Amino acid sequence: MQIVRPVGRQAASRKYDLLTALGAYACRGDKHFQRLVLRFITLIVARYNWQSDEIMVGQREMAAMWSVDERTVKREVAKLRALGWLVQKRAAVRGRVAVHGLDLSAILSATSDTWEAVGPDFVERMRGPEVATAEPTNVVAFPGVTAPPADGSLWSRAQSRLMSEDPALYAAWFRQLASVGATGGVIELTAPTRFHATFVITHHLSRILAALRREDASIHAVTIASD
Structure with a gap:
């Protein structure tokens, strides 16, 4: 599977495809997992820098965005790290917020079972032109x-x-x-x-x-x- 970071030409469609994969994957889970993925998608849309692969947002701002308290933010971020989707690049120190990135390969691996449900054209876009069928x-x-x-x-x-x-x-x-x-x-x-x-x-x-x-x-x- 070729991992292509969504920047440059066709970046917008690649971003939508990644969010679609996450949404379709969440729909197969229970309400708690669906809520976790919805919060993750909201974080990506609102605060993710696709070019630098960075999410720089404090727990207080994240709590307001998700309409939860900061304790819930810590739990949800820990779950996203455990999934391998969210990767800490710099810890929060001396008043500076933590910096996270996305592991696109982990997200694509986790969601690949649901691509067929979206459609064959979606599968082709997500897998890229060179796919081993044997x-x-x-x-x-x-x-x-x-x-x-x-x-x-x-x-x-x-x-x-x-x-x-x-x-x-x-x-x-x-x-x-x-x-x-x-x-x-x-x-x-x-x-x-x-x-x-x-x-x-x-x-x-x-x-x-x-x-x-x-x-x-x-x-x-x-x-x-x-x-």
């Missing part, structure tokens, strides 16, 4: 991404497929999942935290199930619990 046949090494154990198990094979499809998404959400076992077409996975389990169930369960079914067509459901 199904991956092996796993290649990606810098900073630990490959799953090659133990031949159903889950390790599915993890290898998930890593081949999207190494960034695999590293962020799928690598830490472990298999408890599979019974009657249902595979049980565990996540390191409740938040991790809930987020994967809400946003990436269909991708996991699809990878599992390519390895074993008898799998029809996935459950994820926290340790």
